[in-house]
Every structure is written in structure tokens, then in C-alpha cells.
Amino acid sequence: MxxxxxxxxxxxxxxxxxxNNLNALENSSGNLQxxxxxxxxxxxxxxxxxxxxxxxxxxxxxxxxxxxxxMISINVLLIQGCGSPFYMGQHPSTWYRESASDIPQxxxxxxxxxIRPSNIRPRLIVDRDxxxxxxxxxxxxxxxxxxxxxxxxxxxxxxxxLLPIVLPLAxxxxxxxxxxxxxxxxxxxxxxxxxxxxxxxxxxxxxxxEQVQSYFAEAPVIDSxxxxxxxxxxxxxxxxxxxxxxSLHIGITGHxxxxxxxxxxxxxxxxRSTISNRRVFNYTVKNTVTEWVVNDSERWNEFVNDAIxxxxxxxxxxxxxxxxxxxxxxxxxxxxxxxxxxxxxxxxLLGGDNYADWEQPIEAEEARYTLEIYQADRLVYxxxxxxxxxxxxxxxxxxxxxFRWSVPPIYPMGNKTRAGxxxxxxxxxxxxxxxxxxxxxxxxxxxxxxxFKTPCRAIK
Amino acid sequence: xNSLANISIAxxxxxxxxxxxxxxxxDYYKADTAxxxxxxxxAVIEESDTHSGGLQELGTVxxxxxxxxxxxxxxxxxxxxxxxxLLKAAQRGATHISExxxxxxxxxxxxxxxxxxxxxxxAMQVR
Numbered sequence: 031m032x033x034x035x036x037x038x039x040x041x042x043x044x045x046x047x048x049x050n051n052l053n054a055l056e057n058s059s060g061n062l063q064x065x066x067x068x069x070x071x072x073x074x075x076x077x078x079x080x081x082x083x084x085x086x087x088x089x090x091x092x093x094x095x096x097x098x099x100x101m102i103s104i105n106v107l108l109i110q111g112c113g114s115p116f117y118m119g120q121h122p123s124t125w126y127r128e129s130a131s132d133i134p135q136x137x138x139x140x141x142x143x144x145i146r147p148s149n150i151r152p153r154l155i156v157d158r159d160x161x162x163x164x165x166x167x168x169x170x171x172x173x174x175x176x177x178x179x180x181x182x183x184x185x186x187x188x189x190x191x192l193l194p195i196v197l198p199l200a201x202x203x204x205x206x207x208x209x210x211x212x213x214x215x216x217x218x219x220x221x222x223x224x225x226x227x228x229x230x231x232x233x234x235x236x237x238x239x240e241q242v243q244s245y246f247a248e249a250p251v252i253d254s255x256x257x258x259x260x261x262x263x264x265x266x267x268x269x270x271x272x273x274x275x276x277s278l279h280i281g282i283t284g285h286x287x288x289x290x291x292x293x294x295x296x297x298x299x300x301x302r303s304t305i306s307n308r309r310v311f312n313y314t315v316k317n318t319v320t321e322w323v324v325n326d327s328e329r330w331n332e333f334v335n336d337a338i339x340x341x342x343x344x345x346x347x348x349x350x351x352x353x354x355x356x357x358x359x360x361x362x363x364x365x366x367x368x369x370x371x372x373x374x375x376x377x378x379l380l381g382g383d384n385y386a387d388w389e390q391p392i393e394a395e396e397a398r399y400t401l402e403i404y405q406a407d408r409l410v411y412x413x414x415x416x417x418x419x420x421x422x423x424x425x426x427x428x429x430x431x432x433f434r435w436s437v438p439p440i441y442p443m444g445n446k447t448r449a450g451x452x453x454x455x456x457x458x459x460x461x462x463x464x465x466x467x468x469x470x471x472x473x474x475x476x477x478x479x480x481x482f483k484t485p486c487r488a489i490k
Numbered sequence: 491x492n493s494l495a496n497i498s499i500a501x502x503x504x505x506x507x508x509x510x511x512x513x514x515x516x517d518y519y520k521a522d523t524a525x526x527x528x529x530x531x532x533a534v535i536e537e538s539d540t541h542s543g544g545l546q547e548l549g550t551v552x553x554x555x556x557x558x559x560x561x562x563x564x565x566x567x568x569x570x571x572x573x574x575x576l577l578k579a580a581q582r583g584a585t586h587i588s589e590x591x592x593x594x595x596x597x598x599x600x601x602x603x604x605x606x607x608x609x610x611x612x613a614m615q616v617r
Contacts, residue, residue, distance in 0.1 A: 358518050358526055378526045380518065 131386035132352040133448075136305055137297070138388045142253040144267040145246070147239035148274030148294075149259035152232040158222060158282040167215070171208020175200035221319040222282050225330075232278030233334055235259075238293055238341060239273040245342035248414070249440070249447055251350050263300050271349075272296045276310075288316040289330075291337045295345045311344050313337040315407045336409045343400070351449035353441065355392065356380040359453045363420075366482040369427050373401065373482075374420035375453060377439055390443055397439035397450070403427070404434045404476050430486035434479035454478040515556065516577045529580035534587055535614070545586055548613040551579045553590070556603040564607070568592050571609040584613035 131138075179200040183190055236258075243256040254271075255264060263270050272295070279290040291313045297306035315333050322329050358378045365372040379394045401421050403411040410433070413421055427433065439450040455478055518526065535545075553575025555567045572590050579587050592609040 358521075360519060376523060378523065379530060380526070381530045 130353055130355045130383035131389045132354055133350060133389075135386065135388045137350060138386075140252060140268045140305075142255070142267045143297070144255050144257045144261075144263050144270045145239050145243045146257050146261070146263075146270055146272050147235035147259055148272050150235075150274055150276075152235065152275040153277040154226075154232055155277055155279045156226065156282070157280070165212075167208040167212035168205050169208070171204040171206070171211065172201050173204070174207070175202070175204025178204070221323050222287070224323045225280065225282070225287060225319060233275050233291065233337070235273055235275045238275050238338060241338045242271075242273055242295075242342045242345055245339075245346060249346060249351075250445070251346045252446055267300070269297055269299050269305050272298070273345075282319060285318045285320070286316055287319045287322055288314060289322075289333055290314040291333075291341075293337075293341045293345075295341075295349060297349060306349055309345070309348060311341050313340045332408060339409065339412070347438070347449045351440075351447060353389070353392065353448040353450055355383045355450060357394075357439075357450065359437075359439065359451070361453065361480045364482060367485055369429060369484050370423045370425070371427070371482060371484065372420060372422045373403075373435055375399075375437055376419060377450075389448075392441040392443065392448065394439070397441050399437040399439060401437045402435065404479065405431060407476075427484050429484050432481060432483045434476055434481050436476075436479040453480065455480045515554070516574055516581065518577065521577060521581060525577070525580045528583070528585060529577050532576050532580060532585065532587060534589060534611075537589060544617055545614040546617045548579075548582050548584050548615060550610055551575055551582065551584070551587070551613045553578060553609045553611075554603070555607040556598075556605070564594060567594070567605070567607045568609065571607040575609045575611055579611070579613040582613050584615050586614040586616075588612040588614070 176197065179193065179197040182196055182200075183193055240256060243254050246252060246254045255267065257264065257270075274294045274296075276292045276294050277290075279288075279292070281288045281290070293311050293313075294308050295306075295311070296308045297304075299305055313336070315329075315336070317329050357380055358376070360376055361374065362376045363374045365374075377394050377397060379392070383391075385391055399416040399419070399421075401411075401413045401416055402409055403423070405428070410427065411423055411425065413424070416437070436452045436454070438452045441448045441450065452475070521529070539545075553571045553573065555571035555574070571592060575590055576587065588611045590609040590611040592607060595603075595606045595608060597604055598606045
């Protein structure tokens with residue numbers, strides 16, 4: 031029975047129109063699809079289809095591929111386990127059982143450091159997909175109009191009669207379109223040129239180093255002193271941290287422009303021995319070209335401030351503060367019915383952590399928090415040293431807007447502090463790696479923060 | 491060749507379809523605050539103390555480690571299973587558990603566990 035079905039299918043399969051017209055397929059054999067589905071010889075049918083289409087792969091090859099897929103599936107299941115996505119998702123904190131201490135002893139034992147800006151000038155890298163109008167846009171538009179009219183005529187012989195009317199109209203429309211395109215390109219070029227005229231472009235390493243030192247003093251992260259690139263290391267410091275703004279990359283694609291600032295931090299002893307390898311941090315924001323330059327370059331100024339803030343916090347966390355303890359940190363009872371939402375969270379330390387000898391165990395009750403709220407890529411609100419696990423936003427946020435927010439617990443440890451992980455939203459229990467080694471991608475990190483939306487009308 | 495392909499496909503389908511029904515694993519993130527606080531403070535008591543008058547038995551709790559993989563040692567898998575046991579006990583209101591007894595049963599396809607470690611203990615709470 032199965033063999034006869036295959037034989038029946040063959041003429042259909044050999045019909046040259048078969049693969050060009052699915053309706054014909056259905057009409058010529060209403061049961062074909064059903065037959066293909068139900069027949070135990072599906073594979074042979076598919077092989078016939080493949081052979082008819084001129085596919086070079088033989089059925090045996092397909093079979094080998096299927097076998098390979100099956101074997102890979104089985105191996106993956108045996109090695110990784112079926113339950114893995116469900117099990118691993120309990121909480122990332124279970125991964126940290128091995129050691130809570132992320133800061134090596136040679137860094138934890140530092141008492142005071144000097145922060146020195148690099149004397150290497152930051153690079154400006156510009157990628158743009160156009161250089162403004164070439165002057166040929168009107169001509170090209172007119173030619174496109176002629177082409178359009180020609181196509182119309184070729185499709186229908188009677189269209190020749192309309193040619194005297196269609197051709198001038200198409201030429202005029204093409205010319206107008208070309209002219210408009212030239213204007214848009216000119217405007218884009220002007221905006222892009224303006225973009226490249228920003229003051230302090232790119233941000234000097236001196237500014238970044240100054241801000242990092244200021245953050246270190248405020249947190250407090252570690253006792254530090256700012257020196258210039260030419261200064262020798264003071265006697266009372268244990269190490270020197272070099273801050274280098276490596277590059278500003280401006281990528282202009284059509285109407286959009288993305289800015290990526292890359293900074294590097296490196297910690298060395300006074301004898302120039304390496305204490306911590308170079309850590310690279312990227313900060314990226316994308317806006318339209320026009321958005322970057324309007325309102326006296328407001329977005330650019332925001333970008334500079336946010337980038338500096340981002341680098342200061344991440345350098346501090348990753349080099350001096352990070353601690354990984356088993357915990358649950360989650361949003362609770364958050365009230366977002368107003369434009370000044372009350373954000374609340376809960377931190378529960380699960381215990382069972384192994385601390386290095388040079389670290390002291392931490393207590394959840396001692397934690398202070400830094401809160402950050404982001405609108406897309408932009409940091410729109412931040413608060414430091416929050417005592418307790420709730421915070422009411424102090425300035426009204428834009429209505430009807432989605433935000434992401436997060437807090438990291440900051441634990442006091444002697445005269446220094448340790449920082450836990452930023453709170454994340456659960457996403458099917460899968461936890462994305464914290465950071466790519468030595469490279470922190472700001473946007474990747476933020477997309478896992480919890481979300482909230484401000485009301486479109488405030489409740490009185 | 492056909493039969494080999496059929497067997498392979500059937501095996502893969504069987505294994506993959508089983509993925510949809512993993513054994514129940516308690517989730518820290520979804521656990522209530524009181525349970526998590528009990529979990530963090532859970533005490534393991536000696537066998538001789540399990541029948542002391544101050545504690546009320548809540549029954550046997552089971553923690554399962556159910557995952558394939560060569561990344562964890564047996565001891566680590568045991569720790570993960572005990573972690574599950576502690577959380578389940580805490581969710582039942584327990585403040586103490588007896589010394590857990592663990593067994594490694596290896597592959598348990600019936601419960602979709604390619605690598606299974608089961609730990610059991612008595613859950614108790616202060617009267």
C-alpha cells in the first residue's frame with residue numbers, strides 16, 4: 031500500500047509546475063499532504079521530492095545528517111541534562127558557593143592607591159555610511175523616473191500611448207524625489223559634521239581619572255589620590271591605577287548615530303609589577319543624529335556624564351568591590367502609580383558562603399544601596415547610600431514611559447566596601463553571564479534589570 | 491539504514507519530549523521571604539536529638555539533584571540535593587532537619603533525571 035502511494039506520487043512530483051504552484055499541488059492531489067504526513071515512508075517521499083528538485087544531497091546523506099542530529103541531541107542530553115534550564119535557573123547565587131570573595135588578596139590588602147590618567151591621546155573613530163549629497167541626486171532621480179516610465183510601457187504595449195503623459199510626470203517626480211533626498215543627505219551630513227565638532231571630543235583621560243577618584247572617595251572604595259601623568263607615585267601609596275580613555279567610536283548609519291566610549295583601567299605596583307590586568311569597559315548609546323545635536327547637544331552632555339559615572343562605578347566594582355554571595359535580591363511591593371514611584375526590593379542572604387581568609391563575612395542588615403533608573407540606554411535617575419530597602423524617586427519621571435531599574439547591595443567591610451550583584455529580572459530562569467571577561471557591555475547588563483512603567487496620567 | 495534512522499529519531503524524540511516534564515525543583519527566587527529566612531537559619535540536628543520533646547516532626551522531605559553534566563563532583567551534587575531538601579523543608583515550615591541521607595541513583599529516565607542524587611531527612615519545627 032505504501033509502495034503504491036509512492037508510485038502514485040511520482041507523476042505529480044515529476045510535473046514541472048509542481049514546485050512552482052502550491053495550489054496546483056493541492057488540486058492535483060488533495061491527499062498528498064496527508065499522505066506525506068501519515069505515510070511511514072515520508073522519508074522516501076521527501077527523498078523523491080529532493081531528487082526531483084535537483085538537490086544534490088542523496089537520501090542517505092540526509093539520513094546521516096538526521097542520525098548525526100539525533101546522536102548530538104542524545105549526547106547533549108546526557109552531558110548537560112534535560113532539567114538543566116529548569117534546574118540552573120533556581121538562582122545564580124548557587125553558583126557562587128565555591129568562593130564569595132572575588133577580590134584577590136593582593137588587591138584586598140591595598141590601603142591607598144594613586145590614580146593616574148594615561149598620557150596616550152584617545153582615538154576618535156568615525157564610521158559613516160554617507161558623505162552627504164554628491165550633486166547627482168536630481169539627475170539620478172530623473173533617470174529613475176525615466177526608468178519607471180519605461181517599465182510601465184514594457185509591461186503593457188498599450189502603455190506606449192500613455193508615454194507622452196507618463197514620461198514627463200515620472201521625470202518630474204523623480205527629480206523632486208532626488209532633490210528631497212539631496213536635502214535629507216545634506217541635513218544628515220550637517221548633523222554628522224556638527225556631531226564631530228563637540229567640545230572635548232573624545233573625553234580626555236584626565237577628566238575620567240578625576241571622576242573615578244571622586245567616586246572612590248565618596249563610596250568609599252579605597253583611599254586614593256589623583257596624580258598627573260607626569261607625576262611620580264607618592265611614597266604613601268601601595269599601587270597606581272592608570273585610567274585611559276582609549277577611544278570614542280561614532281557609527282553613523284542613516285539617521286542614527288551610536289557612540290561607544292572605551293576606557294581601560296590597569297593596576298600596577300610601584301615597581302610596575304602587574305596587580306590587575308587591563309580591564310576594558312565600553313559604554314554605548316544610540317540616538318538619531320539630530321537627537322545628538324539638538325538642545326545645545328544635551329544628549330551628548332548626558333552621554334559624557336553617564337559614561338563617566340558608568341566607568342567609575344564599574345571600575346570600582348570589578349577591581350575593588352565585587353563580592354559574590356548566595357542571595358536572593360528581588361523587587362517587591364513596588365508602587366509605580368505615580369511619576370515619583372516608590373521602588374522596593376528585598377535582599378536575603380542564603381548563607382553557606384566560603385569567604386577568603388582576608389574577607390570578613392557580610393550581613394544583609396548592614397547593606398546600603400545604590401539605585402539607578404534607566405530609560406532605554408540613558409541613566410535618568412540615581413541615588414546613592416540608600417539605607418533600607420525602599421526608595422521614593424525624588425524627581426518626577428516622564429509619563430507613560432518604560433524604565434529599567436536596579437540596585438546593588440554595598441556592604442561595609444572595615445574602612446572599605448564590597449558590592450554585590452545588581453538586581454536582575456528573572457527571565458525563564460536562565461541567567462546570562464555577568465560580564466564578558468574584561469569587557470563590560472553596559473547595554474547587555476541593563477536589559478536584565480526589572481522594568482516598570484510610569485502612568486500616563488498621575489493619580490492625585 | 492532506515493531502521494537506524496527511525497530508532498535514532500524515536501530515541502531523540504523520547505528524550506526531548508521528556509524534557510518538558512522535569513522533576514519538581516524548588517526555586518529560591520519564587521520562595522516566600524519567611525521560607526528563605528528559615529532556609530538560611532536551618533539547623534541540622536543529631537539523630538539522638540530528633541525525638542526530643544521540643545521539636546515536632548513534620549514528615550520526611552526529599553531533595554533531588556536532577557541534572558546531567560560532568561561539571562559537578564558527586565559531593566557537589568550531594569550539596570545541591572541537600573540545598574533542595576533544606577528549601578523544601580523551610581517551605582513546609584521546618585526550622586530543623588535530621589542528618590540527611592543521600593543516595594546516587596544515576597540515570598533515572600522515568601523522572602527525566604540523567605544524573606540523580608536523592609537526599610532525605612526528617613523536617614522538624616520547634617513546638
